[in-house]
Amino acid sequence: MAEQPKTDSPAAPLERIPFMQRVLDNPFLLLFAGVVVPAVIYILWGVMEISQIPLVK
Amino acid sequence: MTTAVAETGMIGALATKFRICPATGLRVDLAAERLIKANAVAAVVFLAIGGGFGLLVALTRWPAVHLLSSDLFYLALTAHGLDVLLMWIIFFEMAVLYFASAVILSSRIAAPRWGWVGFVLMIVGALMTNVAVLQGDSSVMFTSYVPMQARPHFYLGLILFAVGALIGCFIFLGTLVIAKEEKTYEGSIPLVTFGALTACIIAVFTIASGAIILIPTFLWSVGYIGHIDSLMYKLVWWAMGHSSQQINVSAHVAIWYLIAAVTVGAKPLSEKVSRTAFLLYILFLQLAAAHHMLVEPGLSSEWKIVNTSYMMYLAVLGSMIHGMTVPGSIEAAQRKSGFTRGVFEWLRKAPWGNPAFAGMFLSLVMFGFLGGISGVVLGTEQLNIMMHNTLYVPGHFHATVVAGTTLAFMAVTYLVVPLIFQREIVWPKLAKIQPYLFGIGASGISLFMMGAGTLGVARRHWDITFPALDVTLPYGYSPAASLMMGLNGLSAILAATGGVLYVAIVVASILFGKKVDASNAVAALGPMPKKVVHDAVAKYGDAGTWHLPGTYVLVGLFFTTFILYYFVNWKYLSELWPMQ
Incomplete structure (x- = not known):
């Protein structure tokens, strides 16, 4: 694989894994983001708008 | 079949039994295999039930046939939506999750007993909801909008079903953790x-949202909440x-990559992209x-x-990337295999006789051209007003869920039966035509419903001529609307024929198919x-x-179609509201 640490030589320093790959390799971080983003932008924002609609008296 | 006991040093792993798949060489956890089989069988049963209700709905909306009474129509529409949009799809997705984690990663599955608890909850929930619908006083349709109220067990069934599916999701995540810990894959x-x-x-996210709304709705149905x-x-x-x-969408895109990889050896053009x-x-x-x-x-x-118009377009960008990289990866693999003449030899000589490949490619094309483009049109606030709550909406989602997802799931079944059930596909000639029958029928349903919706025909309506009112209404739909509904009915018959064939082939293969072993493992994949x-x-x-x-060239064709159709709809809008 393209971004794996190289182990050909014991003396070779480990290749740094890019930030985006570390993000994509972390399922629980992705789970957090995948729940929070729509929960805030769609549900929370929408609930706030609906709750501000004045009730008929 | 080779059976081996893993010796990874962990208690769970010691008890796990694997077999080695003779076709792929992957280690298959037998506990995962049993869960995949159970969920896949349940999925096909609910597809058969829900598909039957769908045909009844289409035959009722065909003005010349108008099959069911209004009461039965709304009952059938409710059952159709629940059984195919939730039960068929999510049972199959559970099978996909277990396959994509335990089998592809050659790992033992996490907590298989909990997998059975989840499965039983889903079965009980699905049956409970179906019973509520069939009792006749829960015809609230898939959306069950309040203040329409169904029987309490309608909502309770959905909640149990969702909890079962949530357990399946956590087992998938747990299996990823185990596979990483036990180093069954690298990187x-x-x-x-x-x-x-x-x-x-x-x-x-979906199930959490369902819990937020369905639990209070259940309490409302039993009288604990007033409003x-x-x-x-x-x-x-x-x-x-x-x-x-x-x-x-995510599951069927994953399946596109899977089928392309297995059948022609396609690798992604760019993993990162x-x-x-x-x-x-x-x-x-x-x-x-x-x-x-x-x-x-x-x-x-x-x-x-x-x-919609900002964030949703980022997701649309994701779909367009997959829409290019899946056929691109197939082209790259085919060219590597020697199909290099001209622009399209790779496509002409693709394995069109393999139902898995054919179903996958039809799903890809129809999802993109019909479902994708119409989805962007519906997601544009100004254009949405023209077709909101018309038949255009079910036309759109029959392109995504039926021609896209269902066809992709059908296609991968032709690999799952030999790989997991270890049976050859019976009636290979019928299997070869099945994706085409179903795909053409599903695309017809989608196109003609979108056509009727463009003419203003309301969705979820038993009738478009209102004969029962016995009065002459001042407004009537264009005669072309009746034509569209008739063509929709014919397309539904074609799709139902493809659906019946699929169920028959799968059931017969599992029950009577020749056993797959090392001698026929590859040939069994088509x-x-x-x-x-x-x-x-x-x-x-x-x-x-x-x-x-x-x-x-294909991508250019897609964008040309997309741009033309998008702006044609703006022209329609300008004719609705002329500026003077």
Whole structure:
């Protein structure tokens, strides 16, 4: 694989894994983001708008 | 079949029994295999039931046939929506999650007993909801908008079903952890598993949203809560109702990559690009639910436009990336196999006689051209007003869920039966035509419903001529609307024929198919260019080429269609509201 640490030589320093790959390799971080983003932008924002609609008296 | 006991040093692993798949060489945890089988069988049963109800709905909406009474029509419409949009799809997705984690990663599955608890909950929930619908006083349709009220066990069944599915999601995540701990793979998980992870994440959001709205609605149905605000219900319900269809999109895109990898050895053009496209799904795909709220006066334009015309387009970008990289990866693999003449030899000589490949490619084309383009049109606030709550909406989602997801799931079944059930497909000639029958029927349903919707025909209406009123109405639909509904009925018959064939082939193969072993394992997967099963499905790695002239032509054709159709709709809008 393209971004794996190289182990050909014991003396070779480990290749740094890019930030985006570390993000994509972390399922629980992705789970957090995948729940929070729509929960805030769609549900929370929408609930706030609906709750501000004045009730008929 | 070779059976081995893993010796990884962990208690759970010591008890796990594996077999080695003779076709792919992957280690298959027998506990995972049993769960995949159970969920796949349940899925097919609910497809058969829900598909039957769908045919009844289409035959009723065909004015010349008008099969069911209004009461039965709404009962059938409710059962159709629940059985195919939730039960068939989510049972199959559970099978996909277990396959994409335990099998592709050659890992033992996490907590298989909990997998059975989840499965039983899903079965009990699905039956409970179906019973409520068939009792006749819960014909509230798939959306069950309040203040329409169903029987309490209608909602309770859905809640149990959702809890069962949530258990399946956590087992998938747990299996990823185990596979990493036990080093059954190196580096990043394969792309197909990453696609399944995307589906799992969206499923967690979907089920959480369902719990937020269905639990109070259940309490309302039993009298513990006095009132549910209808707009609040609609907002939160669609976070479940529409997002559940985004689980499908992620799952079927993962399946496109899987089938392309197994049948022609396709590797992603770029792992990074495809994973980024899935990331766009994870972050933004669920927001497309907002297009159901575009004509609600209680929500601001800012909320509507941010959720649809800004964020949703990022998810659309993800779909367009997959729409290019899947055929691109097939072209790259075919060219590597020697099909290099001209622009399209790779496509002409693709394994069209293999039902898995044919179903996958038809699903890809119809999802993109019909479902994708119409989805963007519906997600545009100004254009949405023309077809909101018309038959255009079911036309759109029959392109995505039926021609896209269902056809992709059918296609992968032709690999799952030999690989997991270890049976050959019976009646291979019928299997060869099945994806075409179903695909053409499904695309007809989609196109003709969108045509009727463009003419203004309302969705979810028993009748478009109103004969029971016995009065002459001042308004009538264009005669072309009746033609569209008739063609929709004919297309439904064609799709139902394809659906019946699928169920018959799958059931007969599982019951009577020849046993698959090392001698026939590859041949059982259907015609393939190289008669070998490629390992691209379980490996990280790029195709290593961007020389894809055929794919660029297809992408150009797609964009031309997209732009023309998009602006044709703006022209329609300008004719509705002329500026003087």
